Amino acid sequence: MNPHCSRCNRIVYPTEKVNCLDKYWHKGCFNCEVCNKTLTMTNYKGFEKRPYCSVHYPRAAFTPVADTPENIRLKQQTMLQSQVHYREEFEKQKGKNFSVVTDTPELQRLKRTQDQISNIKYHEEFEKSKSTHHPQSNPTPAASQNYHHDPTPEPVRQAAAAPPPSAVKRYRAVYDYAAADEDEVSFMEDDVIVDVQLIDEGWMYGRVERTGQLGMLPANYVEAI
Incomplete structure (x- = not known):
């Protein structure tokens, strides 16, 4: 039994039969779905089991995708x-x-983070300053012998242990600063810093007059009064 043509639905005889795309066609019916150009087995392009020429062959187009929770x-x-x-x-x-x-507060903080040597130096200087400003509690034998002869020996020792000139300078904060480590001190703009001791070019040690807190602070956040 002869099949029917997929285009004209008429019987296709063996002499004019084209078997393609799982269907049977007359040679004259095997043409492009768009322009009706007659096709052969060598120049057709199939799409969804329909023949097309190379010009009108459908091409997949991108479709917009809706924003879903996963896409977001x-x-x-x-x-x-x-x-x-x-x-x-x-x-x-x-x-x-x-x-x-030019050094800015942000770049100075970056320098502190990258330069661990400066931090180590600070701790060494801080330990030295503590030992310098805390006189020994136990008197020497010479001091014990002179105790009854000199009624006021202690003020003399205190005067000898006076802080260096930099320690009595007063500084004013020009920026707010939030302490990043336990040994640092926070302050606000216009706060007065007293009892200042210079550690290196970038850092100093002092007390915030408003809060009474002692600690390390960046030197470029303050200016001398």
């Missing part, structure tokens, strides 16, 4: 990763150009 989450995660990458590159560039950029 992935978008946010991608954005965060991009920001992290940008921040890393920004920090690298700041480190490379540090020597040619």
Whole structure:
């Protein structure tokens, strides 16, 4: 029994039969679905079991995807990763150009974080200053012998242990500062810093007059009064 043509639905005889795309066609009916161009087995393109020429062959088009909770989450995660990458590159560039950029409070904090040697030096100087400003509680034998002869020996020792000139300077805060470590002190703009001891070019030790707190503070956050 002869099959029917998929185009005209008439009987297809063996001499004019084309078997393609799981269907049977007359040779004259095997043409493009759009332009009706006659096709052969070598130049047709099949789409959904229908023949097309190369010009009118359907091409898949991108369809917009609605924002779903999962898509929103992935978008946010991608954005965060991009920001992290940008921040890393920004920090690298700041480190490379540090020597040619004017010191600012932010760059000074970066220098403190990167320069661990300065922090070690601070602790050494701080321990030395504590031992210098805390006189021995036990008197020497010579002091014990002279105790009855000199009724006021203690004021003389206190005068000898007076702080250096830098310790009596007063400084005014020009920025707010929040302590980042336990040995640092927080203060606000216009706070007065007293009992100041210089540690190095970037850091000093002092007491905030408003709160009475003692600790380490960045030197470029304050100015001398």
